[in-house]
Amino acid sequence: MRLLVTGGAGYVGSVCSTVLLENGHDVVVVDDLSTGNADAVPSGAEFIHADIADVAAEVLGAGSGSPRFDGVLHFGAQSLVGESVEFPEKYWQGNVVTTLALLEAMRLSGTPRLVFSSTAATYGEPEQVPITEDAPTRPTNPYGASKLAIDHAISSYAHAHDLAATSLRYFNVAGAYGGAGENRVVETHLIPLVLQVALGQRERISVFGTDWPTKDGTAIRDYIHVKDLADAHMLALSKATAGSHRIYNLGSGEGFTVREVISSCERITGLPISGADAPRRAGDPAVLIASSARAIDELGWKPEHTDLDEIVADAWEFMRNLGDRAHAARR
Ligand SMILES: NC(=O)c1ccc[n+]([C@@H]2O[C@H](COP(=O)([O-])OP(=O)(O)OC[C@H]3O[C@@H](n4cnc5c(N)ncnc54)[C@H](O)[C@@H]3O)[C@@H](O)[C@H]2O)c1
Numbered sequence: 188m189r190l191l192v193t194g195g196a197g198y199v200g201s202v203c204s205t206v207l208l209e210n211g212h213d214v215v216v217v218d219d220l221s222t223g224n225a226d227a228v229p230s231g232a233e234f235i236h237a238d239i240a241d242v243a244a245e246v247l248g249a250g251s252g253s254p255r256f257d258g259v260l261h262f263g264a265q266s267l268v269g270e271s272v273e274f275p276e277k278y279w280q281g282n283v284v285t286t287l288a289l290l291e292a293m294r295l296s297g298t299p300r301l302v303f304s305s306t307a308a309t310y311g312e313p314e315q316v317p318i319t320e321d322a323p324t325r326p327t328n329p330y331g332a333s334k335l336a337i338d339h340a341i342s343s344y345a346h347a348h349d350l351a352a353t354s355l356r357y358f359n360v361a362g363a364y365g366g367a368g369e370n371r372v373v374e375t376h377l378i379p380l381v382l383q384v385a386l387g388q389r390e391r392i393s394v395f396g397t398d399w400p401t402k403d404g405t406a407i408r409d410y411i412h413v414k415d416l417a418d419a420h421m422l423a424l425s426k427a428t429a430g431s432h433r434i435y436n437l438g439s440g441e442g443f444t445v446r447e448v449i450s451s452c453e454r455i456t457g458l459p460i461s462g463a464d465a466p467r468r469a470g471d472p473a474v475l476i477a478s479s480a481r482a483i484d485e486l487g488w489k490p491e492h493t494d495l496d497e498i499v500a501d502a503w504e505f506m507r508n509l510g511d512r513a514h515a516a517r518r
Pocket residue numbers: 193194195196197198199200217218219220221222223224237238239240261262263264265266281285304305306307356357358359360361371
């Protein structure tokens with residue numbers, strides 16, 4: 188297929204572009220580099236440096252009579268929970284308004300398929316875990332609310348305009364694949380931050396909240412290997428049907444506390460990692476664990492890298508090999 192990838196200079200988008208190319212697809216990346224790096228775009232992909240809201244109509248050929256792409260994978264977004272509480276405008280504009288422009292361009296060009304990066308943050312604080320797709324959606328931060336609004340917009344476009352749409356609700360993505368991984372200019376995610384401490388690029392890791400109702404008082408998350416996530420995107424592309432919007436949770440199905448993640452990083456790196464207790468971060472839920480049963484049943488998805496130590500080991504190898512290309516090392 189010929190595919191448009193938004194956010195392909197970011198972490199998940201660059202790994203998925205790599206896997207799309209490995210599967211023989213043609214890939215055009217549009218990225219505004221607001222959080223991504225141009226050098227993360229895989230060399231086999233065409234790269235357009237732009238905000239997708241500005242160029243979607245032109246790139247997709249809105250009004251030209253025939254679609255130029257077989258589908259869009261929409262990773263491009265602002266996606267930091269804490270930042271979204273402080274600057275909600277960045278999330279309503281950058282996520283919702285931008286995606287509405289993309290959906291209009293898809294409608295007007297007749298682009299038939301969409302795979303959207305939704306999130307566990309659409310559910311908010313769960314009543315029970317693991318979380319299924321039928322769980323109530325009560326986001327605890329503007330980031331999750333913006334993604335939920337987009338999911339609703341996609342559903343109505345799919346049904347009214349025959350779009351074959353899939354929303355993949357990722358839990359916490361981690362690890363690396365094919366030379367692509369996490370190398371953000373401003374990093375806020377737990378695993379890369381802990382590994383930056385091991386690399387001597389940061390003094391200690393702050394543990395946000397030690398009074399959560401969990402076994403060691405720190406927050407629990409479900410870490411999914413980015414290669415397993417990429418595989419789910421390939422299945423979503425091939426299985427989607429016109430006029431339907433399916434939503435799938437994607438995680439490994441097991442939860443780890445912040446302290447357990449730090450211990451895993453110590454085991455894998457063989458280095459002691461200094462932590463400092465800190466207050467809870469605004470907008471964070473206590474526990475997020477996925478039920479991916481629907482993706483396993485309907486898409487035939489089989490996560491293959493569910494061991495936390497394996498996920499951390501792949502992230503560690505990627506970060507050690509970054510050398511001068513590491514943004515953290517340049518600061
Ligand atoms: N990383 C996770 O744990 C996680 C979990 C759930 C959902 N997600 C979702 O997955 C997607 C990718 O996340 P990531 O961790 O790779 O983030 P990232 O910040 O590394 O990548 C996002 C990319 O999108 C680009 N971008 C942002 N707005 C754009 C716009 N308007 N036009 C063009 N490009 C734009 C950025 O420059 C960046 O390269 C996001 O939609 C995010 O909400 C991520």
